[in-house]
Amino acid sequence: MNNSYQHFILTRFNIKLWSKDKNGQSTQTEEWLKQRFDLFETYCLPSIQKQTQKNFKWIVLFDADTPAFYKEKIAKYQKECKHLEPRFVSAENGRYFVRIFKENIVQEVKEGDILITTYLDNDDALRNDYVEEIQRLAATTYNKTFIVFKYGLQYFVQLNIATRIPYRNNHFISFVEKCTSSSAIKTVVGYGSHINVGSYKGTDVLRIEDKQKPMWIEVIHDTNMDNDVKMTFDTCLITDQNMLAQEYGISVMLSKHSRRVYLTHFLVRALSEVVRHVRLRFTGRKWN
Secondary structure, X not given: OOOOEEEEEEEEOOOOOOOEOOOOOEOOOHHHHHHHHHHHHHHHHHHHHOOOOOOOEEEEEEEOXXXXXXXXXXXXXXXXXXXXXXXXXXXXXXXXXXXXXXXXXXXXXXXXXXXXXEEOOOOOEEOOOHHHHHHHHHOOOOOOEEEEEOEEEEEEOOOOEEEEEEOOOOOOOEEEEEOOOHHHOOOOOOOOOHXXXXXXOOOEEEXXXXXXXXXXXXXXXXXXXXXXXXXXXXXXXXXXXXHHHHHHOOOOOOXXXXXXXXXXXXXXXXXXXXXXXXXXXXXXXXXX
């Protein structure tokens, strides 16, 4: 990739934004923090380490009050993954993550650079050639273009199965822009919710709809902030037990009983999720 391109993956870890998860449980406990680090180590971190294109930087925002034990883990991650650039954010500044990401990026780019920013949740994963594909596509796009891969996987930790799903405005998005000045830089998180990609004035969207190459994994577990089963007529069960290891760098072998689990426990969970969303439509979501 040409040196005029600068690519940053942006991740929020445990900065203080939400006090409860999707089940109403506290996110400010030792148990929650331990599980977050376990998820990060199992899914997110290895998927970044296995990227085929190494020309990028990964800015991860951590809470400044993260216990010393976990700060030692972060230091270990940084040694194992040279792309990782941890930043520690005070509790009162957590809400200003958009500005913090931008301030860090501005220090490393210059006028005329093509800036690519990719958003990634700390418990999710990218296909091993995601960065390579984004950089290839960036060379074909116009200034201020979102790149969205429509197809990805949902991996269900408790069930140990995965499904391929279409998700038109998913959160595994990238944004390409030309650096005309530091103040003009927006980044992938600078416009607002991924749900509204396609409606932001002055931007374009490049959507890739390749069913045979799902480019991301949304990991579904008990402490997600809001994510759960997405069922459409295009949802497809993954039967290749080695797919997560071979294509995402994740050391997990899918259940050999995937079909049975899918037709029983999974469908029950999908129905429960429908009921949860109907309830939330009437009661509203309480984040605090």
